[in-house]
Structures are given as structure tokens and as C-alpha cells.
Amino acid sequence: MKQKKVTFADIAAYTGFSKTTISRYFNDPDSLTLENQQKIADALTELDYKENKVGRILASGKTEFVGLIIPNLYMHFYSEMLSQILDTYGTYGYKFLVFAGNEKADVERKYIEELLAYNIEGMIILSGTVPSRELASYGVPVVGIEREDQFISSVNTDNYMGGVQAASLLRKSGCDIIIHVNADMPDSQPASGRIRGFVDTCKEYHLPYELILTHLGNTFEENRERISSLTDQLEQKYPGKRKGIFMPNDTHANVLLNILIQRYGSLPDTYQIIGFDNSPISREAVIPISTVGQQISVIANEAMKLLSEQMEERKKRRPAPQTGPVHRIIPPVLIRRETTA
Amino acid sequence: MKQKKVTFADIAAYTGFSKTTISRYFNDPDSLTLENQQKIADALTELDYKENKVGRILASGKTEFVGLIIPNLYMHFYSEMLSQILDTYGTYGYKFLVFAGNEKADVERKYIEELLAYNIEGMIILSGTVPSRELASYGVPVVGIEREDQFISSVNTDNYMGGVQAASLLRKSGCDIIIHVNADMPDSQPASGRIRGFVDTCKEYHLPYELILTHLGNTFEENRERISSLTDQLEQKYPGKRKGIFMPNDTHANVLLNILIQRYGSLPDTYQIIGFDNSPISREAVIPISTVGQQISVIANEAMKLLSEQMEERKKRRPAPQTGPVHRIIPPVLIRRETTA
Numbered sequence: 001m002k003q004k005k006v007t008f009a010d011i012a013a014y015t016g017f018s019k020t021t022i023s024r025y026f027n028d029p030d031s032l033t034l035e036n037q038q039k040i041a042d043a044l045t046e047l048d049y050k051e052n053k054v055g056r057i058l059a060s061g062k063t064e065f066v067g068l069i070i071p072n073l074y075m076h077f078y079s080e081m082l083s084q085i086l087d088t089y090g091t092y093g094y095k096f097l098v099f100a101g102n103e104k105a106d107v108e109r110k111y112i113e114e115l116l117a118y119n120i121e122g123m124i125i126l127s128g129t130v131p132s133r134e135l136a137s138y139g140v141p142v143v144g145i146e147r148e149d150q151f152i153s154s155v156n157t158d159n160y161m162g163g164v165q166a167a168s169l170l171r172k173s174g175c176d177i178i179i180h181v182n183a184d185m186p187d188s189q190p191a192s193g194r195i196r197g198f199v200d201t202c203k204e205y206h207l208p209y210e211l212i213l214t215h216l217g218n219t220f221e222e223n224r225e226r227i228s229s230l231t232d233q234l235e236q237k238y239p240g241k242r243k244g245i246f247m248p249n250d251t252h253a254n255v256l257l258n259i260l261i262q263r264y265g266s267l268p269d270t271y272q273i274i275g276f277d278n279s280p281i282s283r284e285a286v287i288p289i290s291t292v293g294q295q296i297s298v299i300a301n302e303a304m305k306l307l308s309e310q311m312e313e314r315k316k317r318r319p320a321p322q323t324g325p326v327h328r329i330i331p332p333v334l335i336r337r338e339t340t341a
Numbered sequence: 342m343k344q345k346k347v348t349f350a351d352i353a354a355y356t357g358f359s360k361t362t363i364s365r366y367f368n369d370p371d372s373l374t375l376e377n378q379q380k381i382a383d384a385l386t387e388l389d390y391k392e393n394k395v396g397r398i399l400a401s402g403k404t405e406f407v408g409l410i411i412p413n414l415y416m417h418f419y420s421e422m423l424s425q426i427l428d429t430y431g432t433y434g435y436k437f438l439v440f441a442g443n444e445k446a447d448v449e450r451k452y453i454e455e456l457l458a459y460n461i462e463g464m465i466i467l468s469g470t471v472p473s474r475e476l477a478s479y480g481v482p483v484v485g486i487e488r489e490d491q492f493i494s495s496v497n498t499d500n501y502m503g504g505v506q507a508a509s510l511l512r513k514s515g516c517d518i519i520i521h522v523n524a525d526m527p528d529s530q531p532a533s534g535r536i537r538g539f540v541d542t543c544k545e546y547h548l549p550y551e552l553i554l555t556h557l558g559n560t561f562e563e564n565r566e567r568i569s570s571l572t573d574q575l576e577q578k579y580p581g582k583r584k585g586i587f588m589p590n591d592t593h594a595n596v597l598l599n600i601l602i603q604r605y606g607s608l609p610d611t612y613q614i615i616g617f618d619n620s621p622i623s624r625e626a627v628i629p630i631s632t633v634g635q636q637i638s639v640i641a642n643e644a645m646k647l648l649s650e651q652m653e654e655r656k657k658r659r660p661a662p663q664t665g666p667v668h669r670i671i672p673p674v675l676i677r678r679e680t681t682a
Contacts (some may be wrong), residue, residue, distance in 0.1 A: 008454050020478035026458055027480035085413040086441050090448055098439040100427050107431055114436065115348050117367055137361035139368035220625055223359040258627045266606060284561055286627040287598045
């Protein structure tokens with residue numbers, strides 16, 4: 001996909017100048033004599049140098065820049081997804097302009113507008129702030145991950161299957177009541193599939209279940225407070241019962257686990273916990289947490305593959321007419337660790 | 342520092358076109374009639390539009406892009422620092438091209454060379470892969486954070502004071518032996534100050550101490566294995582003694598804490614633990630971890646302030662001659678939580 005690139009070292013070797021001099025040619029050309037500037041310019045032509053990106057922007061309008069918008073870096077899933085997406089540089093060569101909106105919708109929208117004015121070639125977006133209809137109207141390829149995606153391409157986990165897996169595991173673990181905690185969200189959000197998969201499985205097997213749809217907050221302090229009072233409620237409502245709890249993600253599962261250990265000294269055998277994501281915190285927790293794993297590395301690579309196909313198409317002299325959005329679904333992987341029987 | 346910007350919405354309101362049409366003008370102008378393109382172009386002139394960045398790159402060679410190179414996203418300190426630096430967009434308007442090298446030195450160097458060829462305006466670098474002498478030779482402002490910084494500007498915590506604070510806290514906590522675990526590193530690395538501060542304090546107060554200089558690995562699995570065998574060694578060497586352990590960072594302090602709880606069911610009173618950084622994991626741990634806090638938000642903002650001053654200077658018609666590197670030192674803050682007496 002990408003040609004072998006000529007490096008500063010190659011140009012230095014070819015011209016006999018130092019790498020410092022080559023760098024100065026690009027960044028501070030006036031510090032070189034006109035004669036030396038000309039020598040390097042000639043060498044670049046000989047070497048068919050690909051690196052003068054600003055020159056390429058002029059010629060083609062293409063920047064090899066991709067915007068990457070995440071909601072925050074607090075949730076371990078986003079941090080890990082960011083890490084995996086950045087790592088695709090070695091394969092695809094695209095560089096990422098990264099932004100974390102942290103719920104400031106106006107700043108995020110302004111950032112996206114700035115990126116578009118810079119002629120970024122495409123965008124990967126995990127944040128749900130801007131509706132997909134608006135994103136699609138920007139006229140650059142956009143791939144969404146785990147967000148509303150009606151008008152844009154996307155790569156998502158099979159969330160419904162994830163909900164089925166979580167409920168099925170808790171069913172086999174001998175719980176008296178199984179509970180799913182999640183945010184109340186519209187059907188257009190992929191994660192809502194987890195709720196449907198969970199409920200359908202409970203109904204199919206006639207399992208006693210409860211759905212607790214509530215917003216757990218955006219910071220650790222808010223999470224802690226709300227999950228703590230949630231625990232109080234469950235204790236009151238189901239004293240002595242074996243409770244199987246399917247948390248919305250591993251970050252929140254870990255908060256619940258730590259609250260229980262802080263209260264009882266260890267994880268009581270009346271609690272089983274399963275998270276979602278297989279983000280790093282699930283294996284780093286004091287008791288490794290069972291989880292419905294999103295294949296984060298697979299999703300990152302599929303998203304970049306899909307985006308780069310669309311970006312490369314646009315660079316052709318006669319691009320194929322745009323098709324509708326493409327939605328790729330990646331299966332979840334159930335990972336049994338120590339918080340379930 | 343930055344002028345009020347004209348948004349797509351402003352242009353839409355001025356011209357009577359939709360925001361979608363305005364976006365198309367920038368990204369897919371052929372989809373508009375020539376007449377409409379002209380109307381929008383005229384409006385941009387009237388509104389003194391600042392957003393056509395590619396046009397600005399042509400005119401000035403300036404991109405408002407800053408390269409941000411971190412070693413990895415596994416260590417919670419880097420993830421939090423990244424979050425805080427990205428958040429300066431609201432204040433300074435610079436956008437960040439982010440890369441995590443993950444110990445692949447050749448890929449990281451290539452990435453930096455690409456950024457330079459794109460005329461980024463400056464760089465913030467936490468990774469230690471490329472020596473500061475080489476970074477300084479690139480001819481763009483560079484600010485280092487917690488890395489070797491002889492030839493570049495930097496913002497660092499007062500690491501020596503941090504080592505003093507950690508040893509002093511453990512001294513008052515009635516330990517029989519106090520131990521500092523860290524990587525063996527050259528004096529040129531700011532974090533080496535922690536070791537000197539720790540040792541000087543132990544010597545000053547005639548405290549029994551041990552320095553364990555060893556590399557704990559780059560992944561959670563490596564950390565776990567090495568810290569686990571370290572714990573075996575300490576158990577053998579100091580059975581029944583009250584051990585105060587100063588870990589190199591909160592991520593590793595948390596691994597040690599979890600290993601001890603997994604072995605003994607709770608944190609034995611023969612162990613006291615203090616970390617470094619005040620990264621999120623220190624307060625999210627199952628027992629909140631005492632730590633020598635780096636003021637991460639202050640460091641992020643100081644680094645961006647220093648870098649933007651240098652970048653703005655370069656944009657002037659007659660920039661002041663470059664001075665030598667500037668080194669800013671931020672005091673650490675001792676945070677006593679539940680892993681020390």
C-alpha cells in the first residue's frame with residue numbers, strides 16, 4: 001500500500017551532509033547557503049523523495065492525517081483502543097490527530113471543524129457527541145466504533161451476542177438473581193444490544209433478573225459514589241441471595257469489585273461479577289475479572305482497514321461512486337476469570 | 342493569543358447555505374457549482390476566515406500541529422499526561438499528532454522524521470528513545486517531560502525532593518527496613534533524582550535501607566512476574582520485619598499491592614507501600630495507595646506554555662535569537678493514603 005520511504009539518513013548519505021543539515025533544510029532552510037540548499041534539492045529529486053508532505057498537500061490535497069476522536073481517557077477501553085489504533089501507523093502510515101472531548105460537545109465540534117479545514121483524509125470516531133448524519137455530511141470517510149452509526153461506516157462488537165454470553169455464564173454459575181447495570185440508551189447505540197441479548201436470554205431460560213438502567217457518572221469519584229449506593233440497594237433488596245452482576249464495562253466492574261472487597265475484606269460468595277471489554281483493568285484487578293471481551297486489536301485494525309480503503313479510493317483519478325455505509329461486526333470472546341464460578 | 346475564529350455555522354449564516362454545503366466547499370468543492378463556490382469564497386474574504394489551514398501552511402509554513410510522543414499507554418502516568426496535554430487545545434488551539442513508540446525505536450524515529458517533514462511547529466516528548474542532542478538539531482522547539490533533556494527545554498517534577506518525601510514518610514511509619522525499587526538509570530534521566538533523594542535521606546537519618554535497581558519489564562505480565570519474585574526475595578531476606586517499600590511509580594505499586602493481597606488476603610501490617618506519580622490507579626486501587634504526586638495537570642500546562650512561547654516567537658517577523666534550553670521544575674506533593682501508617 002505504501003512505498004518504501006527515503007529517510008533523512010538516506011539523503012544525508014547521498015549528499016554527504018549530516019542529518020542535522022538535512023533536517024535544517026526542511027525546517028530552517030535560510031540557515032544553509034543557497035548552494036547547499038540546491039544540492040539537497042537536487043538530491044531529493046534524484047532520490048524521488050516522498051517526505052515533503054507540505055509539497056504533497058499542495059499537489060494532491062492529501063495529508064495522510066486521520067482525526068481520532070475519543071470520549072475520554074479515563075475509561076480503560078478507550079485508552080486501550082487508542083493505543084491499538086495508534087499502533088496501526090506501522091502498517092498503514094496514517095498519522096493521528098487525537099482529541100478527547102470529555103463531554104465538552106462544543107469544543108469537540110469545533111475541533112472536528114478545524115480538522116476538516118486542514119484537509120484530513122478521514123476520521124475514526126468513538127465519541128457520540130456529533131450525530132452520524134452530520135458526520136456523513138462532511139464529505140470525508142468516517143468510521144465509527146461503538147457509537148450511533150446510521151449514516152457512517154462502523155466496526156462494532158456483536159453486542160447482542162455479548163449480552164447473551166454474559167447472561168449464559170451467570171445462569172450456569174448458580175445465581176438466585178442476575179442483574180444487568182447499564183446506561184439507559186437509545187436502540188441506535190450499538191451497546192444497547194447487550195441489554196437486549198441479556199434480557200432475551202433471561203426470558204428464554206426463565207431466569208429471575210433485574211435490569212438497572214442508570215447513569216454511573218463520568219469520573220471515578222462519581223462512579224464510586226453511585227456504584228456504592230447501588231450496592232446498598234442490592235443488599236437491601238436481595239439479602240443473602242446469590243447475585244450475579246453484569247456490569248456495563250470493566251472499569252465499572254472493577255469499581256464494584258473494590259467496593260465489595262473494601263466492605264467485606266474479600267469478594268463474598270454471594271456476588272459474582274462479569275464486566276465487558278477485556279480492557280487491561282480486567283486482568284490487572286486485585287481479583288482478575290471475568291469479562292465479555294471486545295477484540296480491541298481486531299476492531300482497531302478493521303476500522304483502519306475500512307477507513308484506508310475508503311481514503312485510498314478517493315485518491316484515485318476516477319474514484320468509484322460512494323456506496324452506503326459499511327458495518328462490520330466482530331464477535332465477542334467470553335473470558336472466564338476469578339469473579340465468576 | 343488566538344483570534345476569535347469564524348465557524349462553519351457563521352459562514353452558513355452569512356451565505357444562506359447549509360453547514361453541509363460549507364463543509365463540501367472545503368472537502369469536495371467539485372460537488373458545488375462554480376457560482377456557489379465563488380459565493381462562499383467571497384464570504385470567506387468578507388469574514389476574514391482563518392480556517393483554511395492548508396492555505397495558511399502555504400503562506401506561512403505554520404500548521405498549528407504539535408507532535409506528542411509518549412513511550413506507551415500502559416503506564417497510567419502517560420495516559421493521564423496525554424489526557425491533560427490534549428486538554429490544552431481549549432487554551433492554546435494547538436492540535437496534537439500523537440504517537441506511542443512502545444519500545445520500537447526505529448518506528449518512533451521514522452515517525453518523528455515524518456512529522457518534521459510536515460512542518461509541525463513543535464514537539465512534546467516523554468519518550469527517551471531519541472537523544473536530546475538529536476532532537477535539538479531538528480530546528481523546531483521541543484519540550485521534554487521526565488526524560489533526558491540536556492539540549493532541549495523541559496518541565497519535570499523535582500524528583501530529588503520526591504525521593505526525600507518518600508523516604509521521610511516511611512521513616513515516620515516505623516519501618517525496620519526501607520527499600521526503594523527502581524530501574525538502573527543514568528544521572529541524565531530526571532527520575533534518577535528520586536534515587537539520590539531517597540539514599541541521601543536514609544543516610545542522613547541512619548535508616549537501614551536497600552536499593553533494588555532492576556528493570557521490571559514493559560508489560561503487565563512482565564511486571565507481575567518480576568514483582569512477584571521480588572516479593573519472594575524480600576520475604577526471605579526480611580522475614581517478619583516491617584518493610585517500607587518505595588516503588589518507582591503507581592502502576593508498579595498497584596501490582597505489588599495486589600500481589601500481597603492475593604497472597605495474604607489483605608495487606609499485611611509488615612508492609613507499607615508508597616508509589617510515585619499520583620496517577621489515577623493510585624486512588625482507584627483496592628486500597629488507595631500513598632504516593633509522591635507529580636502535579637500532572639500543572640506539568641502539562643507548563644510544558645504547553647513553554648512550547649507555545651517558543652513557537653510564537655518563531656512566527657514573528659524578527660524572532661529573538663534562540664536562548665539555551667529552559668528547564669522548569671515543579672514541586673511534588675506527598676499524598677498520604679491507606680498503604681502507609
